Amino acid sequence: MAIQSMASSRAAGKGSEPDSVFAVVERIREARRLDPNVVILDGSIGAMRDESGALGILPVVDEEYRKMPADLLMDYASIAGSPAFLQAAIDYTFQGFQPEGTIAAAVATPGGTGAIRLMMANYLNPGEAVLLPDWMWAPYNTIAQECGVKTENYQLFDENLKFMTKSIKEKSKAILEKQDSMLIILNTPGHNPTGYSFSEADWADLIPFYKKLALDTGKKVLLGLDIAYIDYCGDPIESRRFLGMFTDLPENMQVLLAFSMSKSFFVYGMRSGAIISFHQDAGVMKDFSNIHSFSARGAWSNGNHGAQELLVKISADAELTKRADIERRALYAVLKDRADIFVAEAKEVGLNMMPYYGGFFIALPHSNPKAVCAKLMDKNIFLVAMGKGVRVAICAVPLKQVPGLASSIKEVMDEIG
Numbered sequence: 001m002a003i004q005s006m007a008s009s010r011a012a013g014k015g016s017e018p019d020s021v022f023a024v025v026e027r028i029r030e031a032r033r034l035d036p037n038v039v040i041l042d043g044s045i046g047a048m049r050d051e052s053g054a055l056g057i058l059p060v061v062d063e064e065y066r067k068m069p070a071d072l073l074m075d076y077a078s079i080a081g082s083p084a085f086l087q088a089a090i091d092y093t094f095q096g097f098q099p100e101g102t103i104a105a106a107v108a109t110p111g112g113t114g115a116i117r118l119m120m121a122n123y124l125n126p127g128e129a130v131l132l133p134d135w136m137w138a139p140y141n142t143i144a145q146e147c148g149v150k151t152e153n154y155q156l157f158d159e160n161l162k163f164m165t166k167s168i169k170e171k172s173k174a175i176l177e178k179q180d181s182m183l184i185i186l187n188t189p190g191h192n193p194t195g196y197s198f199s200e201a202d203w204a205d206l207i208p209f210y211k212k213l214a215l216d217t218g219k220k221v222l223l224g225l226d227i228a229y230i231d232y233c234g235d236p237i238e239s240r241r242f243l244g245m246f247t248d249l250p251e252n253m254q255v256l257l258a259f260s261m262s263k264s265f266f267v268y269g270m271r272s273g274a275i276i277s278f279h280q281d282a283g284v285m286k287d288f289s290n291i292h293s294f295s296a297r298g299a300w301s302n303g304n305h306g307a308q309e310l311l312v313k314i315s316a317d318a319e320l321t322k323r324a325d326i327e328r329r330a331l332y333a334v335l336k337d338r339a340d341i342f343v344a345e346a347k348e349v350g351l352n353m354m355p356y357y358g359g360f361f362i363a364l365p366h367s368n369p370k371a372v373c374a375k376l377m378d379k380n381i382f383l384v385a386m387g388k389g390v391r392v393a394i395c396a397v398p399l400k401q402v403p404g405l406a407s408s409i410k411e412v413m414d415e416i417g
């Protein structure tokens with residue numbers, strides 16, 4: 001008998017299912033290899049593309065990065081990230097909305113992914129469960145598995161596709177009956193894949209609920225906010241306003257933020273971000289820095305020095321900050337134009353879609369998303385099948401390809417039923 005795997009039983013079977021997004025990217029490569037002239041609609045991956053199909057970037061980032069001396073790019077970064085980087089990441093994240101009376105801290109991570117990993121690794125014991133949304137960015141499950149953490153899902157929308165907090169509350173309460181700590185991942189604004197953003201009213205409902213839950217149970221309540229798309233949901237300052245609502249939290253409640261330079265500075269491959277948090281107690285924040293620095297050392301050691309220096313440089317220079325803001329707004333305007341057309345046409349043709357307010361993706365509920373995506377591939381339309389529907393990476397679809405897309409999808413969905 002040939003040995004199939006030399007891995008431990010804990011690792012058995014890992015990775016045998018291909019990543020759903022990268023599997024589609026592979027199919028696109030194959031289609032292009034078979035016919036270099038084929039016209040493809042690529043709505044697969046969450047990377048912004050410009051109108052020519054090239055990767056959307058901030059030119060100021062490109063210019064400033066190339067000016068950096070070799071030692072800044074290539075030397076080790078410090079494990080937690082330099083104090084200047086951490087302050088820049090905190091300032092960029094809050095932009096004036098750090099809750100009053102709190103001390104903020106950050107630890108550098110490889111992208112938002114690293115921050116989510118630190119949340120699951122350091123706020124739950126192995127075997128405990130993290131609360132994840134039913135519609136979600138699939139790697140949350142992968143990270144949980146890697147951390148030895150179980151998953152439970154809360155339902156984001158009711159049967160009429162209307163956002164609700166009912167399931168979030170029920171699941172949060174239930175989990176604290178079984179565990180001494182709860183960690184819930186909330187991906188807002190511009191949720192991947194639906195584009196839903198919690199409203200101020202949603203937060204005005206949830207924040208008091210969690211405060212009370214922490215006070216009533218005396219257990220640890222952790223809200224993990226994945227804010228990857230915060231810059232692409234209308235006015236970026238307004239999108240941050242809700243952060244200022246987390247005032248007067250009980251001492252056993254903490255908010256954790258995943259900051260991603262991939263999305264905010266379009267440097268996906270440079271792998272940079274931070275886990276950021278705030279608390280009224282300096283000791284809690286010192287512990288926050290210690291635990292995450294320790295875990296960083298044991299996982300990836302340190303972050304991308306060049307990317308960290310880039311943020312420091314841009315943040316310290318008002319002119320560069322202004323250029324980055326203008327260039328980011330220009331890409332957002334393109335994204336919004338595409339989404340506006342899709343949303344209007346979806347309405348026109350009666351295509352059912354999840355409530356979209358911003359971000360890189362639009363989601364279309366369906367009972368057989370795999371069949372829908374397979375059929376669309378025959379028409380050279382490449383989208384991603386998720387558990388409860390089809391995801392359109394509208395960030396990647398040039399404006400000229402958007403008209404008619406909703407109706408093509410509707411036709412296929414109707415055919416499949």
Ligand code: PLP
Nearest residue numbers: 046111112113137192228260262
């Ligand atoms: N969270 C969500 C919802 C995402 O969609 C992504 C990337 O697609 C990330 C986090 C992490 O991105 P990165 O690790 O590149 O910052």
